[in-house]
Amino acid sequence: MALNTIIEIKDATIFQGKNVVLNNVNLDIEKGQLVYFVGKVGSGKSTLIKVLTAELRLDEGEGTICGFDFRKIKNKEIPMLRRKLGVVFQDFQLLNDRSVRENLEFVLKSTGWKNRVEIETRINDVLEKVKMQLKDYKYPFQLSGGEQQRIAIARALLNNPEVLLADEPTGNLDPEASEDIMKLLLEISITGCTVIIATHNYSLIKKFPSRVIRFENETMAEISPEASIGQ
Structure with missing residues (x-):
C-alpha cells in the first residue's frame, strides 16, 4: 500500500x-x-x-x-x-430537542470526552470551521436546511476524522x-x-x-x- x-x-x-x-x-x-x-x-x-x-x-x-x-x-x-471516520447524511439526523451546542456535546461525551474545557474548545473549533459559531444556542428546527447540514458536518468533524x-x-x-x-x-x-x-x-x-x-x-x-x- x-x-x-x-x-x-x-x-x-x-x-x-x-x-x-x-x-x-x-x-x-x-x-x-x-x-x-x-x-x-x-x-x-x-x-x-x-x-x-x-x-x-x-x-x-x-x-x-x-x-x-x-x-x-x-x-x-x-x-x-x-x-x-466522519459521516454526513442527507437528512441531517440532528436531535431536535437539543440546541446545536448540546448536539455536539452529546457526541463528544458519547465518544469518551470528559474534560469540560476541552469539550467547549473543540465545539467552538468545529463551529468556527463551518461558520456557525453564532448559532450554537439555536435548535435544529430553527435553522435552514443548509445550516442544519453545516451542523451535521461540524458533528462529523468533532473527532478529527x-x-x-x-x-x-x-x-x-x-x-x-x-x-x-x-x-x-x-x-x-x-x-x-x-x-x-x-x-x-x-x-x-x-x-x-x-x-x-x-x-x-x-x-x-x-x-x-x-x-x-x-x-
Whole structure:
C-alpha cells in the first residue's frame, strides 16, 4: 500500500445479505482526496459506504481503511475505526430537542470526552470551521436546511476524522445551499481529510470537478468529471 493511501480495496465482491451488489471492486484513495461516488439509486454507493464504516463485512477480497484491515477487524475495534471516520447524511439526523451546542456535546461525551474545557474548545473549533459559531444556542428546527447540514458536518468533524463520508449531503438542499456545502467539503479536503461524496448532483461535479467513480451494473469504474455531466 502506498504511503499516502488511506483506503484500499482489492478484488472484492460486496454482498447485501446473499445478494451481490458489487463485483470486482478495486479502489485506491489517497489522503486529502475528494472523490465522488455517482450512480442510480441501488447501484451500490451506500452499500460501499457501509463497508467503509464496517457496518457491512467484506467477505470476499481484501482491503484497509485508516490502517484497519476489513477482513481482520474485531467487533471491539469498530468504535476505534469509526472515530477516524466522519459521516454526513442527507437528512441531517440532528436531535431536535437539543440546541446545536448540546448536539455536539452529546457526541463528544458519547465518544469518551470528559474534560469540560476541552469539550467547549473543540465545539467552538468545529463551529468556527463551518461558520456557525453564532448559532450554537439555536435548535435544529430553527435553522435552514443548509445550516442544519453545516451542523451535521461540524458533528462529523468533532473527532478529527481522517475520512469524511457524505451520503447525498445536498439531497435535501436548494442549489445555493448545495453549493455552499460543496465549498465547505472542498475546504475540508484541502486540510488533508479525505472526503467521499455519494451524489446524484452532476451540476455540482461540474462546478467542483474531482475524481469520479461511477457505480453501474454491479461494477464501479473511474470516469472523467466531464463524462459524468449530463447523465
